[in-house]
Amino acid sequence: MLKPTKTRPLDRIDLAILDALQKNSRISNVNLAKEVNLSASPCLDRVKRLEAEGYIERYGAVLNAAKLKFGLTAYVEVTLDKSTSEVFDSFAERVQEIKQIAECDMVAGGFDYLLKIRISSMAEYRAVLGEVVDIPGVAKNHTYVVIEKIKNDEGLPIV
Amino acid sequence: MLKPTKTRPLDRIDLAILDALQKNSRISNVNLAKEVNLSASPCLDRVKRLEAEGYIERYGAVLNAAKLKFGLTAYVEVTLDKSTSEVFDSFAERVQEIKQIAECDMVAGGFDYLLKIRISSMAEYRAVLGEVVDIPGVAKNHTYVVIEKIKNDEGLPIV
DNA sequence: AGAAAAAACAGCAGAATATGCTGGTTATAT
DNA sequence: ATATAACCAGCATATTCTGCTGTTTTTTCT
Incomplete structure (x- = not known):
C-alpha cells in the first residue's frame, strides 16, 4: 500500500x-x-x-515590458471549427512556438481559447494574428486591445 | 537646460x-x-x-496556485452602463480591493474591462461575482471558466 | 494525564558570496 | 590622432549561506 x-x-x-x-x-x-x-x-x-514540496514553483524577475519592446497587450478569443483531440493538440503545439503568445487558456462559455499576446506595435500584432489564424482548425477570432492596465498581477493573496 | x-x-x-x-x-x-x-x-x-534604469521591476517567487487554494481561474468581461470618469475611477478603486481579482485590463473592442480572477471553488466564484456586479455602473458581465492552462506566462521572450 | 518520540528551534563555524576599490583596456567623440 | 568616458578583471573585506549540535517545544500513543 x-x-x-x-x-x-x-x-x-x-x-x-x-x-x-x-x-x-x-x-x-x-x-x-x-x-x-x-x-x-x-x-x-x-x-x-x-x-x-512544490509550493514555490520558481523565482523570477519581473521585467518592464514597455522598455523591452512589449508595450502592447491584446487578448484574442479563438474558436475552433472541430472538436477533435487532434485539432486541440496541434493548436496547443503551435501556441507554444509563437513567442508573442504570453498565455493561453482553454475556456468554457462561448469560445474555445483565450490568448494573451504581448507585442510592440499593431504591425507586430497583425503578423501574430496571421500566424494564429493559419493554425489548422481555427474558425473565428476576436481581438480586444488593452487600453489601460487597471490591476497588475502581484501574486496570490495568501495573507 | x-x-x-x-x-x-x-x-x-x-x-x-x-x-x-x-x-x-x-x-x-x-x-x-x-x-x-x-x-x-x-x-x-x-x-x-x-x-x-527600471528594466527590472521586481524580483518575485511564483507560487503554486493549486496548492494554495487558488486552483480555479476565470475571466470575466464587464460592461459599464455609463462612460464617465467618475464611474471609471470608482470601478478601478473597487477592483483593487477585491483580492481574488488578479488582473484587470480596460480593453477596446466590445466590452470595457477584462478581469482575471483566481478562486478555490465555484462557491467562491459566485461570491466574487456578487461583489463585482454590485460595483456602481456595472451593466453586464460574462464569465469564461478556465478548463485547461495551455501556456503559462514565463516572462518576456527577449532572447 | 504522562511518557516517549518527533519536530522545530537558536547559535556556532567554515565555506561561499557580495561589494567597494584600483588599475588597465577598449570604445567613442572631437 | 588625441582626449574622454565607459567598461572590465582582480583583489580584499564584510556579509551571508549552510551544515551541525544541543536544547526546547509540540505531538502522539498508552
Missing part, C-alpha cells in the same frame, strides 16, 4: 515566508528570518521544504 | 542577464557572471544598472 507523503499543513510562518518571497525573492535569508520572527536556520529549513 | 539621461541601448550581455534573472532570480552573481561570460564585478554593475 502506498503511504501518502507526509503533508503538514502550512502554518502562519510558512505563509508569511511565501508572501515575503513572492514580493521580493532576493531578500537575504537573515532578513527574511527577521521579517517572520525566526532565527536564520529554521527559516532556511522552511524555505527549502516549501521549495521541495 | 535639461540634459536627457544617458540611456545606452542594451547590448547582448544585458539581455542575457535579464533573461537569466527572469528565469531564476536567485542565481548567485558569480554563477550569473559565468552564464553571460563576464567576471563578477562588471556583472554585478550591470545588474545594478538594469535595476536602477
Whole structure:
C-alpha cells in the first residue's frame, strides 16, 4: 500500500515566508528570518521544504515590458471549427512556438481559447494574428486591445 | 537646460542577464557572471544598472496556485452602463480591493474591462461575482471558466 | 494525564558570496 | 590622432549561506 507523503499543513510562518518571497525573492535569508520572527536556520529549513514540496514553483524577475519592446497587450478569443483531440493538440503545439503568445487558456462559455499576446506595435500584432489564424482548425477570432492596465498581477493573496 | 539621461541601448550581455534573472532570480552573481561570460564585478554593475534604469521591476517567487487554494481561474468581461470618469475611477478603486481579482485590463473592442480572477471553488466564484456586479455602473458581465492552462506566462521572450 | 518520540528551534563555524576599490583596456567623440 | 568616458578583471573585506549540535517545544500513543 502506498503511504501518502507526509503533508503538514502550512502554518502562519510558512505563509508569511511565501508572501515575503513572492514580493521580493532576493531578500537575504537573515532578513527574511527577521521579517517572520525566526532565527536564520529554521527559516532556511522552511524555505527549502516549501521549495521541495512544490509550493514555490520558481523565482523570477519581473521585467518592464514597455522598455523591452512589449508595450502592447491584446487578448484574442479563438474558436475552433472541430472538436477533435487532434485539432486541440496541434493548436496547443503551435501556441507554444509563437513567442508573442504570453498565455493561453482553454475556456468554457462561448469560445474555445483565450490568448494573451504581448507585442510592440499593431504591425507586430497583425503578423501574430496571421500566424494564429493559419493554425489548422481555427474558425473565428476576436481581438480586444488593452487600453489601460487597471490591476497588475502581484501574486496570490495568501495573507 | 535639461540634459536627457544617458540611456545606452542594451547590448547582448544585458539581455542575457535579464533573461537569466527572469528565469531564476536567485542565481548567485558569480554563477550569473559565468552564464553571460563576464567576471563578477562588471556583472554585478550591470545588474545594478538594469535595476536602477527600471528594466527590472521586481524580483518575485511564483507560487503554486493549486496548492494554495487558488486552483480555479476565470475571466470575466464587464460592461459599464455609463462612460464617465467618475464611474471609471470608482470601478478601478473597487477592483483593487477585491483580492481574488488578479488582473484587470480596460480593453477596446466590445466590452470595457477584462478581469482575471483566481478562486478555490465555484462557491467562491459566485461570491466574487456578487461583489463585482454590485460595483456602481456595472451593466453586464460574462464569465469564461478556465478548463485547461495551455501556456503559462514565463516572462518576456527577449532572447 | 504522562511518557516517549518527533519536530522545530537558536547559535556556532567554515565555506561561499557580495561589494567597494584600483588599475588597465577598449570604445567613442572631437 | 588625441582626449574622454565607459567598461572590465582582480583583489580584499564584510556579509551571508549552510551544515551541525544541543536544547526546547509540540505531538502522539498508552
